[in-house]
Amino acid sequence: MHTNSYYVEKLLGEGGYGVVARCMNVDTEEVVALKMVREYIDKEDAEREVKSLCKLKQLDADTHNVVKFIEHFEYKGRFCLIFELLDLNLVHYMESRDWRPLDVAEIRPIAQQMLVALEGLQNIGLVHADMKLDNIAFVDLSLSQFFKVKLIDFGCAIEVSELSESNTIQMTGYRAPEVIMGLPLTEAVDMWSLGANLAHIFLGEPLYPDESEYEQLRIMVHFQGQPKDHLLKAGQKARQFFTESHDSSGQGRKSPSVVPLMRNSAASMTFSSSSCCTWIQKKGSPPAQLFATGSLQ
Structure with missing residues (x-):
């Protein structure tokens, strides 16, 4: 169950699939990246991404050089994905x-x-x-x-x-x-x-x-x-x-x-x-x- 709360600090970018923002975990003050999937994206597509990310958790993110996936939840009917915050692509x-x-x-x-x-x-x-x-x-x-x-x-x-x-x-x-x-x-x-x-x-x-x-x-x-x-x-x-x-x-x-x-x-x-x-x-x-x-x- 999702129990964390996040404060949006800054919009980092957006595309056809969703928007990405720099956020802070209100309880731990950890700075993270939040990806909010757009409302018109098919729910099955969003669920498929979550399934892949959950499978990705089998790997040590730092050892295998993949982004660290923290959690996911729904906010006002939209999927939200929380990741570690990285630098420029x-x-x-x-x-x-x-x-x-x-x-x-x-x-x-x-x-x-x-x-x-x-x-x-x-x-x-x-x-x-x-x-x-x-x-x-x-x-x-x-x-x-x-x-x-x-x-x-x-x-x-x-x-x-x-x-x-x-x-x-x-x-x-x-x-x-x-x-x-x-x-x-x-x-x-x-x-x-x-x-x-x-x-x-x-x-x-x-x-x-x-x-x-x-x-x-x-x-x-x-x-x-x-x-x-x-x-x-x-x-x-x-x-x-x-x-x-x-x-x-x-x-x-x-x-x-x-x-x-x-x-x-x-x-x-x-x-x-x-x-x-x-x-x-x-x-x-x-x-x-x-x-x-x-x-x-």
Whole structure:
């Protein structure tokens, strides 16, 4: 039962899903973040987020670098979620430096902490399904441990066992190719998004365009090459993006459109996001494996 009372100190932000405010627990004087879900949001969606957050409590929030969920309650018919208060997310931080790219030494600790977060989610059978710069937040930029970060916003999280029922997840630009092409989904979709996020802060601009799935896939083909034939045949939506042609021997081929070059080439990256962004990983590279293989050295 909810027994705490909160005093709203400051509105921190708002979006289509709800508003976030800085609040103080009246009894303990603990400063927290309150997320109030908008009244027009379907109750089932709000309850699904609460279910994911309750499952998240199986993890130690500090050890696994995920936001600490404190409690939830209803106020005047609207869901309210209480979290620990964090600092800027990566979008706001990059904006504060005019999107000047981070170097590898700065990116490495962020990558390592997010791999730990994903490993924790994998252990409890949860997929974040919305990894983007907005959802990676610094704990406290004023502290000496400058790049301590956490994964936040589990509003789109889904259990691995329910992925087969999901048609579209993730934001365009960070969306895994198996989602775009209609292939079977696993927790590897989060690994793809992580790689795209790391590339974004390394380049200072998105690695993949976000205007459409078609444009994103064109750039993927440019950097990673064409998907294997068996993937193209298995993809329920592959024919929306690839046309079939035949070579002189009569063999069927899938022919992608010509892909434009980007202004900055990710080929110059000296850390390997390719361990995260590769064509369809059946199980994905386990997050812990990326430490062992030296992919972030």
